[in-house]
Amino acid sequence: MKVLNEMKLSFMSRSVNEGFARGAVSAFLMQLDPTVAQLADVKTAVSEAVTNCIVHAYPNSAGIIYITAKIAEGREFIVSVRDKGCGIPDIKQAMEPLFTTGGEERAGLGFAVMQSFTDKVRVTSKPGKGTTVTMIKRLREDD
């Protein structure tokens, strides 16, 4: 996989930054001339990943969220959302649709949305150290 372009972003885990984060990532994605649907997919997936950091990784204090976005050969868009928060004890369970520890107002769909709206989602996490969510979206011309 040859990387053609890359950007990095770090910001405080304030919920007001959710819009900023998906806006910044989609601005970077624009150079691939995505379709409206592809752009919406990436925006939604990034919004879910960033929200997870804010709600779960840093529940009681503000931490830093790191995003790396890469454009690779073959119109591949790779976004990593990383935190140095509490980590996920059981990734498999966390990724189950409808599972949530976020209370009644959270639908438990974050990972399901990321998986459905991108082509690949990889999650690595260490309790007490943090979590990295990497998503790959292939921007096929015919989507």
Add this chain to the structure above:
Amino acid sequence: MNVKFSFAAGELTANLSGDIDHHTARDMRRRIDGEIERLHPSLLILDFSTVQFMDSSAIGLIMGRYRLMQLTGGYIRVSNIPKHLKRLIELSGIGALGVLEYKGKERGNNESA
């Protein structure tokens, strides 16, 4: 503001607009619940016709209001989900609650893009 209300004959309509994410949903929820508490509607209509973007926080917002209206013996209807947001709605399975409605023209709202 991102929620505008109208109330008539026991029906409270909340017109949502802009982006619905975890950040904006909090304020929307507070304002909608405040109006429910004040007016005790028998029907709550969440109108999505001018929503530009939403993530799963919007599903949480709908489900939370669904539960609240059930508690008070009322009903909820979710209307005019724009075409570009339907994928998330389908993924969520909230259609099974029987609350979705698409009658944009009848309600005199703008056609969604």
